[in-house]
Amino acid sequence: MDVTAIIDGLNDAQRSAVTAPVQNLLVLAGAGSGKTRVLVHRIAWLVQTENISPYSIMSVTFTNKAAREMRGRIEELLGVNPGGMWVGTFHGLAHRILRAHWREAQLNENFQIMDSDDQLRLIKRLCKEMQLDDTRWPARQFQWYINGQKDEGLRSRHIERTNDVFDKTMIRMYEAYEDACDRGGMIDFGELLLRCLELLRDHNPKLLAHYQERFRYILVDEFQDTNAIQYAWLRLLTGHERKLMAVGDDDQSIYGWRGARIENIQNLPEHFPGADTIRLEQNYRSTNTILQAANAVIANNRGRLGKQLWTEGADGEKISLYAAFNEQDESRFIVGQIQKWVDEGGLRSESAILYRSNAQSRVLEEALIRSGVPYRIYGGHRFYDRLEIKNALAYLRLVSNREDDTAMERVINVPTRGIGTRTIDVVREHARAENVSMWRAANEVVEYKKLPARALNALQSFLNLINQIDTETTGTALNEITDHAIQLSGLIEHHAKEKGEKGQSRVENLEELVNAAKQFSGQWEATPEEANVSELSAFLDQAALDAGDAQADTNQDSVQLMTLHSAKGLEFPLVFLAGVEEGLFPHSMSAEEPGRMEEERRLCYVGITRAMKKLFITYAESRRMHGQDNFNRPSRFIQEIPAEFIEEVRLNATVSRPMSQGRPSYGQRDNSMFNNVQVDDSAPKIYLGQRVKHPIFGEGIVLNCEGDGPKARVQVNFDDEGSKWLVLGFAKLEAL
Numbered sequence: 024m025d026v027t028a029i030i031d032g033l034n035d036a037q038r039s040a041v042t043a044p045v046q047n048l049l050v051l052a053g054a055g056s057g058k059t060r061v062l063v064h065r066i067a068w069l070v071q072t073e074n075i076s077p078y079s080i081m082s083v084t085f086t087n088k089a090a091r092e093m094r095g096r097i098e099e100l101l102g103v104n105p106g107g108m109w110v111g112t113f114h115g116l117a118h119r120i121l122r123a124h125w126r127e128a129q130l131n132e133n134f135q136i137m138d139s140d141d142q143l144r145l146i147k148r149l150c151k152e153m154q155l156d157d158t159r160w161p162a163r164q165f166q167w168y169i170n171g172q173k174d175e176g177l178r179s180r181h182i183e184r185t186n187d188v189f190d191k192t193m194i195r196m197y198e199a200y201e202d203a204c205d206r207g208g209m210i211d212f213g214e215l216l217l218r219c220l221e222l223l224r225d226h227n228p229k230l231l232a233h234y235q236e237r238f239r240y241i242l243v244d245e246f247q248d249t250n251a252i253q254y255a256w257l258r259l260l261t262g263h264e265r266k267l268m269a270v271g272d273d274d275q276s277i278y279g280w281r282g283a284r285i286e287n288i289q290n291l292p293e294h295f296p297g298a299d300t301i302r303l304e305q306n307y308r309s310t311n312t313i314l315q316a317a318n319a320v321i322a323n324n325r326g327r328l329g330k331q332l333w334t335e336g337a338d339g340e341k342i343s344l345y346a347a348f349n350e351q352d353e354s355r356f357i358v359g360q361i362q363k364w365v366d367e368g369g370l371r372s373e374s375a376i377l378y379r380s381n382a383q384s385r386v387l388e389e390a391l392i393r394s395g396v397p398y399r400i401y402g403g404h405r406f407y408d409r410l411e412i413k414n415a416l417a418y419l420r421l422v423s424n425r426e427d428d429t430a431m432e433r434v435i436n437v438p439t440r441g442i443g444t445r446t447i448d449v450v451r452e453h454a455r456a457e458n459v460s461m462w463r464a465a466n467e468v469v470e471y472k473k474l475p476a477r478a479l480n481a482l483q484s485f486l487n488l489i490n491q492i493d494t495e496t497t498g499t500a501l502n503e504i505t506d507h508a509i510q511l512s513g514l515i516e517h518h519a520k521e522k523g524e525k526g527q528s529r530v531e532n533l534e535e536l537v538n539a540a541k542q543f544s545g546q547w548e549a550t551p552e553e554a555n556v557s558e559l560s561a562f563l564d565q566a567a568l569d570a571g572d573a574q575a576d577t578n579q580d581s582v583q584l585m586t587l588h589s590a591k592g593l594e595f596p597l598v599f600l601a602g603v604e605e606g607l608f609p610h611s612m613s614a615e616e617p618g619r620m621e622e623e624r625r626l627c628y629v630g631i632t633r634a635m636k637k638l639f640i641t642y643a644e645s646r647r648m649h650g651q652d653n654f655n656r657p658s659r660f661i662q663e664i665p666a667e668f669i670e671e672v673r674l675n676a677t678v679s680r681p682m683s684q685g686r687p688s689y690g691q692r693d694n695s696m697f698n699n700v701q702v703d704d705s706a707p708k709i710y711l712g713q714r715v716k717h718p719i720f721g722e723g724i725v726l727n728c729e730g731d732g733p734k735a736r737v738q739v740n741f742d743d744e745g746s747k748w749l750v751l752g753f754a755k756l757e758a759l
């Protein structure tokens with residue numbers, strides 16, 4: 024047996040972690056210091072030198088993708104397939120135990136896992152049965168409550184009773200939900216862990232003993248993001264044995280909003296006796312510049328466990344900061360840089376675009392599609408595949424064509440409006456019998472009164488709703504039709520009621536669709552073949568094409584797009600952090616709570632440290648969000664990076680940031696962004712970032728200004744004519 028392959032290529036600290044005797048261990052270290060590498064090598068070491076069978080090892084990772092990669096790397100090191108070893112996510116592993124012991128866990132043999140949409144549908148049904156008014160008691164709120172309780176390991180019977188109506192109703196729903204799940208043999212994600220914990224802890228000491236004996240060593244990656252129940256589960260499985268290796272980084276804890284507890288790292292030495300803490304301080308991933316920038320940003324957080332990270336690597340290139348005029352310009356810039364990278368011999372798959380909110384991907388995707396650059400989105404749907412977008416498009420499709428049965432089926436009761444399955448069955452039946460569309464059938468069912476009055480009313484109001492959206496928007500612009508449809512349909516309100524980031528993100532996506540419509544109008548010109556096609560149906564076609572434009576297949580070299588959250592643990596030679604603006608990142612939702620702001624900063628630390636060679640940070644001076652133009656300031660995180668590590672890229676010119684007065688130049692420009700340029704009263708009031716129109720050059724955005732009064736000069740970036748300097752007094756600019 025050759026162990027050199029396992030310990031070669033490790034530094035001293037890494038080697039001491041890998042070769043430590045079988046005991047509890049905490050590896051606490053910053054990004055890119057080789058934590059995941061240590062974990063993989065330790066598994067190989069245990070198998071090779073401690074004679075622990077792969078069958079006796081469990082390794083917990085954060086995503087299934089990470090689990091697959093880990094398996095591959097272990098196999099490479101060992102030279103054999105580590106069959107029998109359990110590598111997976113907490114949910115995946117709990118699922119495995121439940122499948123094997125469904126009877127003991129009091130489940131049906133064929134129990135079904137519900138995803139979050141199924142779960143919501145069930146809760147809605149219960150709301151109706153319990154006659155809860157869904158405006159006062161949105162189903163999402165129940166869902167959020169139930170999942171939160173399960174993450175804490177609590178069933179309805181464990182929750183303290185109060186006289187508070189809110190608490191009482193939540194608990195009542197939780198009880199009804201538990202019953203319905205048990206009857207139907209269904210289990211949700213949170214239930215996987217909770218049920219497994221109870222099975223081992225409360226019901227079956229023999230089974231617990233079996234697994235405690237079986238697993239002689241348990242390893243956990245990304246330990247900083249474990250929540251209460253995951254932690255309890257680990258404590259149970261390790262028992263009194265000393266056999267846990269946890270690797271993590273308190274600075275990368277980014278799931279606090281989903282119940283992750285950073286304290287689990289602090290408590291570890293107490294709950295897992297004899298745990299040695301090993302710190303890794305050398306970073307192997309990033310250039311010195313990138314690493315210093317990350318260190319400087321995270322230094323602004325308080326209460327850190329404190330780590331030093333250094334690298335032997337070269338300084339590398341400076342971080343490029345690009346101030347885009349708007350989000351279109353930002354995307355164009357990013358795509359241009361990626362093309363340059365590829366032209367110089369790089370791979371597309373070496374580049375990643377990271378963003379804070381899902382909605383940001385649309386404009387980026389469009390720029391990539393326009394330039395024919397293949398891309399993949401991780402941990403999320405492509406924009407036009409997202410549930411809320413498909414629903415909104417279904418309304419538009421019905422407005423455009425009443426005979427579109429798929430669209431009708433999709434949204435007839437979304438959001439819920441009292442049209443039950445029975446009603447839909449009757450309509451379907453009628454459509455089939457008469458060989459007409461669902462729409463016609465629904466009209467006839469109402470006309471012939473084929474259902475009880477309540478059902479008929481509900482159906483009639485749906486038909487009216489579609490007609491109303493249509494008539495009220497005849498002759499209006501495409502974005503207004505879209506806006507009207509998402510408002511009147513109740514989709515916006517429906518998602519706005521959801522608690523948490525998901526609802527917020529769905530609302531943002533819907534608003535983004537309005538932006539997409541507006542942009543489409545600006546670009547669309549009917550070809551002769553399309554003379555009879557309305558702008559709306561052309562828009563719908565394009566959306567369908569975009570959605571059907573198969574995600575670049577795994578083998579194709581493609582750019583990686585993902586949210587910052589899903590980028591955890593990964594690394595890429597070329598990274599773009601897009602939309603680094605106040606309000607977007609840090610997200611406005613985190614502004615009030617100091618704890619949340621620190622979590623945003625950790626997210627920024629995660630983002631910066633994904634980059635190996637080159638990092639671009641971009642922000643837009645004007646961005647359409649929530650249906651209006653926003654002029655956000657550059658993110659505070661940019662200001663937290665020392666100026667020496669940054670160079671600004673602007674209008675094809677690269678300038679080093681002047682250090683005069685110790686203030687970065689963008690800070691000054693940023694302040695002026697909100698001040699009107701002083702001009703005499705006859706000239707229009709122009710401010711930076713504003714859209715203007717020139718009689719000859721057309722429309723553009725004001726980028727810069729010099730001087731004041733009528734002689735002031737402004738720089739305008741015209742959509743078609745490029746950037747020009749003009750004297751304000753003569754230019755006849757019209758503010759738009």
Ligand SMILES: Nc1ncnc2c1ncn2[C@@H]1O[C@H](COP(=O)(O)OP(=O)(O)OP(=O)(O)O)[C@@H](O)[C@H]1O
Binds near residue numbers: 033060306
């Ligand atoms: N001793 C070493 N010699 C050479 N390369 C190393 C060494 N240790 C780690 N690396 C490389 O450094 C990079 C980062 O390692 P790894 O992903 O394990 O870090 P990490 O601490 O898990 O990072 P993160 O906190 O982002 O999850 C990888 O490309 C890895 O192969």
Ligand SMILES: [Mg+2]
Binds near residue numbers: 059060244
């Ligand atoms: Mg890692």
